Amino acid sequence: DLGEGEAERSPPTTMRGEVLAGAISLALVPSIVHASELRGSAAAVQPWQSLAAQQTIEVDPAAHVVDEYPGYPLGPLRPGPFYFETRQDHFDPLNTKTWPQAYYVNDEFWVPGGGAPVFLCVGGEGPPLDHTALFKSVHCNNAAEWVPEVGALFFVLEHRYYGCHNKTACPVSQLDTPEDFRYLSSDQALEDLATFHDFASRKYGLTKHNKWITFGGSYPGMMAGWARVKYPNLFSIAVVSSAPVKAQLNMRGYNDLVARAYGLKASMGQDGLKVQACRHTIAVGHAQIGELLETSDGRAKLEEMFELAKGQLDTAKGRRDFAGNGVVDFPAQSNDPLAGLDWNIDFICSFMMDYSFEPLAGLAKLRHGRMRSVPSNISAPRRVSGIKADTWAWQACTEFGFFQTCEVGSNCMFTQGLVTVETMFEDMCKPFNITDMSNLKRAIERVNQRGSDRTAVSRMLYVNGEVDPWTALAVEQLTSEQRALGNEVFLVRGASHHYWTHPNVMQDVKKRIRAVVSKWLDEIGAPLPSTVELSS
Numbered sequence: 001d002l003g004e005g006e007a008e009r010s011p012p013t014t015m016r017g018e019v020l021a022g023a024i025s026l027a028l029v030p031s032i033v034h035a036s037e038l039r040g041s042a043a044a045v046q047p048w049q050s051l052a053a054q055q056t057i058e059v060d061p062a063a064h065v066v067d068e069y070p071g072y073p074l075g076p077l078r079p080g081p082f083y084f085e086t087r088q089d090h091f092d093p094l095n096t097k098t099w100p101q102a103y104y105v106n107d108e109f110w111v112p113g114g115g116a117p118v119f120l121c122v123g124g125e126g127p128p129l130d131h132t133a134l135f136k137s138v139h140c141n142n143a144a145e146w147v148p149e150v151g152a153l154f155f156v157l158e159h160r161y162y163g164c165h166n167k168t169a170c171p172v173s174q175l176d177t178p179e180d181f182r183y184l185s186s187d188q189a190l191e192d193l194a195t196f197h198d199f200a201s202r203k204y205g206l207t208k209h210n211k212w213i214t215f216g217g218s219y220p221g222m223m224a225g226w227a228r229v230k231y232p233n234l235f236s237i238a239v240v241s242s243a244p245v246k247a248q249l250n251m252r253g254y255n256d257l258v259a260r261a262y263g264l265k266a267s268m269g270q271d272g273l274k275v276q277a278c279r280h281t282i283a284v285g286h287a288q289i290g291e292l293l294e295t296s297d298g299r300a301k302l303e304e305m306f307e308l309a310k311g312q313l314d315t316a317k318g319r320r321d322f323a324g325n326g327v328v329d330f331p332a333q334s335n336d337p338l339a340g341l342d343w344n345i346d347f348i349c350s351f352m353m354d355y356s357f358e359p360l361a362g363l364a365k366l367r368h369g370r371m372r373s374v375p376s377n378i379s380a381p382r383r384v385s386g387i388k389a390d391t392w393a394w395q396a397c398t399e400f401g402f403f404q405t406c407e408v409g410s411n412c413m414f415t416q417g418l419v420t421v422e423t424m425f426e427d428m429c430k431p432f433n434i435t436d437m438s439n440l441k442r443a444i445e446r447v448n449q450r451g452s453d454r455t456a457v458s459r460m461l462y463v464n465g466e467v468d469p470w471t472a473l474a475v476e477q478l479t480s481e482q483r484a485l486g487n488e489v490f491l492v493r494g495a496s497h498h499y500w501t502h503p504n505v506m507q508d509v510k511k512r513i514r515a516v517v518s519k520w521l522d523e524i525g526a527p528l529p530s531t532v533e534l535s536s
Contacts, residue, residue: 079131080104084199090191102158106134110153115209119143123159124220125392141503142510143215178432217241217498237459242498244473247447249401253472255412261332261467278349283413285359290415324418328367333497397429456481465495
C-alpha cells in the first residue's frame with residue numbers, strides 16, 4: 001500500500017559511524033529544579049551556570065530506565081523507507097537535477113483531517129537510519145515515545161549524503177573525489193527540510209492546524225533549531241538537544257569540559273576532594289608524558305611502559321595519536337552510567353584513585369586493561385574509492401570547524417600542545433584537498449549569521465547535558481528578547497550528549513520537555529488531546 005511517489009529500494013549502505021551517548025549516574029532524588037530554587041546554594045550551583053537563563057533538571061538516570069515505553073507497539077506496519085524528490089542544488093537555478101531522499105513515517109495513531117501535531121525527527125550524522133528510528137531512535141525517542149498519547153503524525157527524515165540507500169537515492173552517484181561532496185552542507189539540508197514540509201503537507205492533507213515540531217540531538221538538534229529560525233512559518237516549535245549551534249574554528253572548550261566532567265562532585269557521589277584528585281591525577285600523568293616526549297630516552301621509556309612499537313613516538317603524528325587526546329578513551333560525550341564496570345567516568349576514576357597508582361603508572365595500567373578489551377581494528381578508517389568516507393569531516397572543514405584542541409595553558413587534562421587547530425585541519429581536511437583555512441573561517445562567519453543562539457524567535461527549547469562537552473557551544477543563556485518570547489533552556493544534571501533522547505531513559509526529563517511543548521501548543525491554539533502533568 002505504497003503512496004504516490006513512494007517506492008521500495010535496496011537496503012541502506014551508509015558511511016556513518018555510531019556515536020554513543022550516556023549520562024553520569026547521580027545519587028540524587030529525581031526532581032525538576034527551577035533556577036530560583038537553587039540561588040544561594042553554593043553546593044548545588046556551579047559557577048558556569050546562568051540561573052537566570054535556565055532551569056536545572058536533576059535526575060537519577062539509572063532509576064528511570066524501563067524495558068519498553070508503556071503501550072508502544074513493536075513498530076509501524078509500513079517500515080519503508082519511502083522517498084520524495086528534492087533538488088540536488090537548491091541554490092543554482094540552472095541545475096534542475098533532483099534525487100529521491102529517504103524518509104520514514106508512523107501514521108498509525110494519526111487521524112487524517114484532525115488537528116494533531118506533526119513530529120519531525122531531523123536526521124543527521126548519527127547511526128544509519130531504518131524504520132526502527134520511528135520507535136527506537138537515539139536522537140528523537142523523546143518524540144517517538146509521545147506519539148501514541150497525542151496521535152501525532154511522526155516523520156523521520158534522512159539527511160542528504162548520510163545513508164544514501166543506493167546510488168540513485170543520493171545527491172550524487174559516486175563519492176570518488178572531493179568534488180562529489182559539493183552538495184553536502186547544512187544550507188542544502190535546511191532547504192531539504194522545507195521541501196519535505198511541502199511534500200508531506202500535500203501528501204497527507206495537512207493544514208495550518210497541524211503544527212510541525214522539530215526534534216533532534218547533536219547536529220540534528222542544530223538543524224532542528226535552524227529550521228525553526230529560518231522557516232518559522234513552517235515549523236512552529238523546536239526541541240533542540242545538545243546542539244552546538246555556534247560554529248567555531250578552535251573548539252578549545254570541548255576538552256576543557258571533558259576535564260570538568262572528571263571533577264564534578266555529582267559524577268560518582270563521592271567526596272569532592274577524591275573527585276578533584278581524579279582529574280588532577282589524569283592531568284599530571286599526561287603532563288609527565290609531555291615531558292618524556294621531549295627526549296629520545298623519555299620516548300623509549302614511554303614505549304616500554306605503554307607497550308608501544310619501537311619508534312612509534314619518534315614522529316609528531318605518533319606522539320599526537322598516542323597522547324594528544326588521552327592515552328586511552330576518556331568518555332564524557334559518550335559516558336554511559338549503566339556500563340557498570342565496563343567503561344565510564346565512575347570506573348575510570350575509581351580505578352585511578354582506589355589503587356593509589358602514581359599518575360603515569362596509573363595511566364599505563366588503565367591503557368593496558370582497555371587495549372586488551374577492545375578489538376584492535378576498532379578505529380580502522382572506512383574508505384570509499386580511496387577517499388576517507390568521513391562526511392562529517394567534510395562539513396567540519398567547509399562549515400563548522402569544531403576542532404577540539406588541547407592547547408598549552410588550557411584546562412585540557414591530556415598532553416597539551418600536541419593537538420592544535422593546525423594539526424586538526426591538516427588531518428581532517430587534507431583528504432578533501434582543502435588547504436586554505438581562511439575559506440573555512442569565512443564559512444564559519446556565514447553559519448553564525450543564522451544566529452539561532454541569539455535570534456529572537458519564539459518557542460525554542462534548548463536542552464543541554466551537564467557532562468556534555470558540546471555544551472561549550474550550545475545555548476546556555478537566553479537574551480532578554482528570547483526570554484520575553486518564552487523560550488526556555490534546561491540543564492540536565494549529570495547527563496552527557498543528548499542522553500534523554502535515547503529510548504526508555506530519563507522519563508522525568510522527557511515529561512518536562514513534553515509539558516513545555518504542550519504549553520506552547522495551547523498558546524497557539526492547537527491543544528493536544530491529553531495534557532502532560534508535571535510531578536511536584
